[in-house]
Amino acid sequence: MAVPVSAARGETAAARAFREIRARILSGALPAGALVLEGEMAVALGLSRTPVREAMVRLADEGLVHLRPRHGMQVKPLSADDMREIYDVLTELEAAAARRCAERGLDAATLASLESAVAAMDAALARDDLDAWADADADFHRRLTEASGNAMLAAVVASFADRAHRWRMATLRLRPRPDASNDDHRAVVAAIRARDPARAEAIHRAHRAGAGEMLARLLERLAFAGD
Amino acid sequence: MAVPVSAARGETAAARAFREIRARILSGALPAGALVLEGEMAVALGLSRTPVREAMVRLADEGLVHLRPRHGMQVKPLSADDMREIYDVLTELEAAAARRCAERGLDAATLASLESAVAAMDAALARDDLDAWADADADFHRRLTEASGNAMLAAVVASFADRAHRWRMATLRLRPRPDASNDDHRAVVAAIRARDPARAEAIHRAHRAGAGEMLARLLERLAFAGD
């Protein structure tokens, strides 16, 4: 069973370890709090400890895990407060991205790509496919930040979205139907198209802040129920 | 000469390598564009390649260097546009931090620590000690973001401040005397003390945006002059 998982040609073992461990965390295969030893993961991936160790260091740097010498890598449990911190950062940076898009003005192709992402969200919701909706939603946010023209901002947002990803997925079916989200996104795109920076920023800020607070409260309820 | 530089007790070799290489980059001892092989750095630090390699991976993740297999680690040259991207992120996040400080209200000790940082900037400027001024300035920004109550935001800001650090230092004596900076900081602290979030955010935003644009233009002039 030490089959190298989907061995991409030319990919280094370290990159593969990073990608694979990250995927297992984001998918929930490695649940929050899980302790994984270097040796275990090395065997599981069919590699030696060296590339696995490198991957763990990178994941720790990105905030997904915590390294506890002699105890292994621990998948970081996220508290409601952590979620608020993450969403505060996302709110500020994405709202700024929306404003920048409206200021710069986007070309027709980029605008169309944003609108098609919203359309995908609508379609997913219409058929009650929440997983597809979440994918389309993440896609929209990614395209928006990339369209801002600031690649470093987009990278930070992507990293923070990663950290929150597990919990967004875990609460996907516990939260109200996200019809309002689709409306918000549509309004943001409209504001960008209308070259109205203040409106684009305000709508997106309210959207993210609201979503963050909702998730944080949901986590608080879950933690309470779990006790 | 393979003397382990300031070997802190209990610090792992990898941590030491990371800290030392980072320090050399920030201080300019390793100039932008410099190519350093794993083996060279390992000898220079009196370590083996393994911890050095780990440090290089981390530095690459943090955006300070670029890994070019067979060519070594290259200290990232920063363009004026890179500087604008960095400062845009800093502007958004620090302005948010200032707002949050004013919203939450800071205890007397934290407010005093911010004011003492401004006082240190004043004192440094009064004796024309620009290096001390830059240290005090960095200290102020660090304390402000940490006081925001959002540790993740503070960590991102610190990371981006690192990336810009080399160029701030390089242009320290080419820019106008930063008297206005001190005034801005004083005004931000006053707004926080007065619990005026909008004013705290607006002042700090203008401060960072102005500084970023000045630095970016300075870099453009330098690049032009360097050709």
Next chain:
DNA sequence: GCGCGCAACAACGCATGCATTAAAGTATCC
């Protein structure tokens, strides 16, 4: 019966060696 100390074990952190591979230099052919 409880607490403290010691010993065995296991994971880690690092060094080292090896195979791979890309780059550079050289020689040969056109």
Next chain:
DNA sequence: GGATACTTTAATGCATGCGTTGTTGCGCGC
């Protein structure tokens, strides 16, 4: 004379081994 192919060299990426260190379990003493 120039270009191409081959050889050589060297840096990398990874595996492995060893010393260190922290932990856990057991035994002994109180």
